[in-house]
Amino acid sequence: MSETVVTVVGGGLAGSEATWQLLNRGVRVRLFEMRPHRLTPAHRTGYLAELVCSNSLRSKEITTGAGLLKAELHMAGSIVMEAALRAEVPAGSALAVDREVFSRYITDKLQGNPNLEIIREEVKEIPPPPCIIATGPLTSDALSEALKGVLGSEHLYFYDAIAPVVDADSIDYSKVFRASRYGKGGDDYLNCPLNKEEYDRFYQALIEADTVTPRDFEEERVFEGCMPIEVMARRGKDTLRFGPMKPVGLIDPRTGKEPYAVVQLRVENKEATAYNLVGFQTRLRWPEQKRVFRLIPGLERAEFLRYGSMHRNTFINGPRFLNRDLSLKPLDGVYLAGQITGVEGYIESTAMGLVAALSVYMRLMGKEFIPPPPETAHGALLRYVTESPERGFQPSNINFGLLPPLRERIKDKRRKKEALARRALEAWQRYLQEFVYS
Numbered sequence: 043m044s045e046t047v048v049t050v051v052g053g054g055l056a057g058s059e060a061t062w063q064l065l066n067r068g069v070r071v072r073l074f075e076m077r078p079h080r081l082t083p084a085h086r087t088g089y090l091a092e093l094v095c096s097n098s099l100r101s102k103e104i105t106t107g108a109g110l111l112k113a114e115l116h117m118a119g120s121i122v123m124e125a126a127l128r129a130e131v132p133a134g135s136a137l138a139v140d141r142e143v144f145s146r147y148i149t150d151k152l153q154g155n156p157n158l159e160i161i162r163e164e165v166k167e168i169p170p171p172p173c174i175i176a177t178g179p180l181t182s183d184a185l186s187e188a189l190k191g192v193l194g195s196e197h198l199y200f201y202d203a204i205a206p207v208v209d210a211d212s213i214d215y216s217k218v219f220r221a222s223r224y225g226k227g228g229d230d231y232l233n234c235p236l237n238k239e240e241y242d243r244f245y246q247a248l249i250e251a252d253t254v255t256p257r258d259f260e261e262e263r264v265f266e267g268c269m270p271i272e273v274m275a276r277r278g279k280d281t282l283r284f285g286p287m288k289p290v291g292l293i294d295p296r297t298g299k300e301p302y303a304v305v306q307l308r309v310e311n312k313e314a315t316a317y318n319l320v321g322f323q324t325r326l327r328w329p330e331q332k333r334v335f336r337l338i339p340g341l342e343r344a345e346f347l348r349y350g351s352m353h354r355n356t357f358i359n360g361p362r363f364l365n366r367d368l369s370l371k372p373l374d375g376v377y378l379a380g381q382i383t384g385v386e387g388y389i390e391s392t393a394m395g396l397v398a399a400l401s402v403y404m405r406l407m408g409k410e411f412i413p414p415p416p417e418t419a420h421g422a423l424l425r426y427v428t429e430s431p432e433r434g435f436q437p438s439n440i441n442f443g444l445l446p447p448l449r450e451r452i453k454d455k456r457r458k459k460e461a462l463a464r465r466a467l468e469a470w471q472r473y474l475q476e477f478v479y480s
């Protein structure tokens with residue numbers, strides 16, 4: 043093994059996982075973590091891999107994106123999964139943890155490793171390669187400035203505004219119609235038409251729905267340019283009809299007329315297995331999104347692959363700046379990991395820590411990095427952050443909509459998800475055997 047020391051910046055979920063994976067392969071690591079001397083607005087302790095909010099790592103069922111990703115992480119010897127299983131508390135089908143036991147386990151296990159040096163310091167400049175930057179959604183200002191210097195200030199984002207995404211198979215196609223406004227752009231959009239009565243009912247539910255309260259450090263004013271749908275609605279009964287629900291230029295072929303209002307659905311992936319609700323970024327609580335958005339004609343039985351959200355989040359335009367191995371295009375040997383790559387969530391960030399570590403390890407071994415196949419949850423996420431359209435790129439959590447469709451169509455939802463999960467786990471097993479453990 044080479045004597046090269048890899049620098050990892052940020053001892054959160056991704057940085058801890060990356061460090062662990064490198065140490066396990068005999069690589070020496072210098073890990074910089076600014077806590078406890080300098081806390082982020084959300085972290086409270088000096089532990090590595092602190093969970094900043096919920097203590098749930100979401101579903102354990104492999105027929106969900108989160109469950110599948112965790113199963114893959116487990117197969118790859120993830121320290122985050124090891125700690126989660128040690129710290130598990132009862133939570134039905136979810137994997138919830140005692141947060142202190144969880145983070146302490148990871149901290150103790152990493153601290154004891156002779157090949158690791160932990161430096162409790164804020165990193166203000168991009169370190170020399172090889173390095174992995176895993177400083178998360180609350181990356182410190184100084185390092186954010188350094189990243190801006192390389193990427194350009196317009197390509198480092200500080201807030202995300204995510205619209206919900208629904209499963210294409212769950213849309214009622216007898217109620218929606220395909221069209222682009224004024225016929226420009228072909229039949230790119232699915233349009234859900236609302237009459238006055240339907241609009242009134244939807245509007246009332248929307249303005250009365252329960253929302254998530256922004257944290258102290260998430261100032262409302264930054265959302266002026268990209269306002270939550272419910273905030274816009276509260277400005278007046280017709281505001282949405284002149285905004286994201288504008289019907290002009292959209293003729294419903296069944297009536298030959300413009301509807302009273304329209305919700306447009308834009309295709310989310312090449313395979314057209316998922317659609318997002320255009321302009322519907324929202325702070326509504328998840329059950330409320332399901333209840334209120336199912337009032338839209340055509341979406342009565344919509345399955346939500348991803349819920350909308352808006353919060354403080356540092357991330358880059360991955361498709362523009364990241365190579366397939368998570369290295370930065372403009373800086374050779376500098377890799378990103380975790381939420382900053384454009385994934386969303388604890389386990390997604392962990393997964394991008396694992397992938398970054400594998401990439402760096404391959405580089406040290408002088409081997410070409412082979413990305414995990416897109417049929418796997420890891421491969422699908424990696425493809426999302428490196429190959430999505432650059433324009434309008436927003437972070438994503440893992441969901442089955444990111445996986446390529448099955449060759450044969452299975453109508454039964456449960457069986458379809460089982461088949462997708464089986465295919466993913468087999469592909470992941472093969473990948474680990476051929477490229478990771480060989």
Ligand SMILES: Cc1cc2nc3c(=O)[nH]c(=O)nc-3n(C[C@H](O)[C@H](O)[C@H](O)COP(=O)(O)OP(=O)(O)OC[C@H]3O[C@@H](n4cnc5c(N)ncnc54)[C@H](O)[C@@H]3O)c2cc1C
Nearest residue numbers: 052054055056076095096165177178182380381387388391
């Ligand atoms: C307020 C908030 C709540 C969230 N709640 C959830 C939730 O409930 N469930 C969920 O799945 N996801 C949640 N997320 C999203 C996200 O998945 C987590 O933030 C996750 O911890 C991201 O992992 P990470 O490793 O990329 O970053 P982090 O876990 O945040 O780790 C980054 C680390 O880098 C350190 N750091 C930052 N800058 C520097 C620097 N310049 N030098 C040295 N160290 C530095 C930080 O102190 C931190 O320890 C939340 C995000 C936020 C902001």
